[in-house]
Amino acid sequence: MSYRVEIAETQQVFMVAPGESVLDAALRCGVNLAHECTFGGCGTCRVRVVDGAVTYEEFPMGLTEEEDAAGFALACQARPAGDLVISTARAAEPAIPARRTTATVQAITSLGPDVLHLRLALSDDEAFAFEPGQYMKILLEDGSHRSFSMASAPNGNTVDFHVRQIAGGRFTTGQLPQLRPGDKLDVEVPHGSFSLRKEDYRPLLMVATGTGLAPIKSMLEALMDDPDCPPVWLYWGMRSAADLYLHDEIARWGERLYDFQYVPVLSRADDTWQGRRGYVHDAVAADIGDLSEHAIYLCGSPNMIHDAKQTFMVLGAQAPFIYSDGFTFQHAPG
Numbered sequence: 001m002s003y004r005v006e007i008a009e010t011q012q013v014f015m016v017a018p019g020e021s022v023l024d025a026a027l028r029c030g031v032n033l034a035h036e037c038t039f040g041g042c043g044t045c046r047v048r049v050v051d052g053a054v055t056y057e058e059f060p061m062g063l064t065e066e067e068d069a070a071g072f073a074l075a076c077q078a079r080p081a082g083d084l085v086i087s088t089a090r091a092a093e094p095a096i097p098a099r100r101t102t103a104t105v106q107a108i109t110s111l112g113p114d115v116l117h118l119r120l121a122l123s124d125d126e127a128f129a130f131e132p133g134q135y136m137k138i139l140l141e142d143g144s145h146r147s148f149s150m151a152s153a154p155n156g157n158t159v160d161f162h163v164r165q166i167a168g169g170r171f172t173t174g175q176l177p178q179l180r181p182g183d184k185l186d187v188e189v190p191h192g193s194f195s196l197r198k199e200d201y202r203p204l205l206m207v208a209t210g211t212g213l214a215p216i217k218s219m220l221e222a223l224m225d226d227p228d229c230p231p232v233w234l235y236w237g238m239r240s241a242a243d244l245y246l247h248d249e250i251a252r253w254g255e256r257l258y259d260f261q262y263v264p265v266l267s268r269a270d271d272t273w274q275g276r277r278g279y280v281h282d283a284v285a286a287d288i289g290d291l292s293e294h295a296i297y298l299c300g301s302p303n304m305i306h307d308a309k310q311t312f313m314v315l316g317a318q319a320p321f322i323y324s325d326g327f328t329f330q331h332a333p334g
Contacts (some may be wrong), residue, residue, distance in 0.1 A: 003080040023075040041302040042326035045075040052084035105183045112245030118161040124283045128159045130173035130190035132218040139186040148172045151214035151223035162214040194325035202295040209237040224256035231259035237280030238269040250293025281308035302326035
């Protein structure tokens, strides 16, 4: 049996066929819902169920039980249990429209064992317009794309990226290492609702794993030398000390940020490591007992984000002030 879905903000209506997800049905009917990974890991397609109920074949990683109980759902995995009314409204959405353009490679250098620094530039009279925390799509010749978060604050016509090289990755290990300064890329920018919310004016807790540091860096660069910058705690989870590709630079950020605390946490540290060990969200819980007054930004592994949300809400974190962006990685087929 098919079910009717209405979007509260636009009154758009579409039908969902048996066994079809809300997202798949919307796209089939020409209704644009925000999405990225399509398998429940990143949380981009989160909607609120205003009326009705949904079911899942398997509960998605990008949603917590508390969010589910509060009426939120991931459209890419949700199957209607009856007719639905959903809300796609998000507080303080970045208002810069995405546009397609051509970017020029300025530099590609190594940051760490499997992370490259990519710098792109637009023409001299064209600026990269985005909110700190957002991402860019690099458009590939076959019509697919790869998404990368900006790793620098908006500043003229250049922007930095931290690109993790994935075994079998069509772009990261295939095309990217072959690029040279002056080469052109078709891009679409900006995308994403993960962005700095200065209007919260709460102490900031930033938690990242891997290259999830990139959008956090963009946000913190935007706060540097700002006299109204709130206190900032940055926890960065990696496996080994060699993976902390920006460790020395981050240690200097305290010179330009008000009351900045940086805590690297290693999950597979060797005997020479003198710092924190274990999972990054556990380190936060051990250090900060009450998170009720914080604005929390989580970026990186969907597993970390899921576990951190559950842990932090026990410590008083308020769902409206938890912002997250789960990084998923794509591989070339075959």
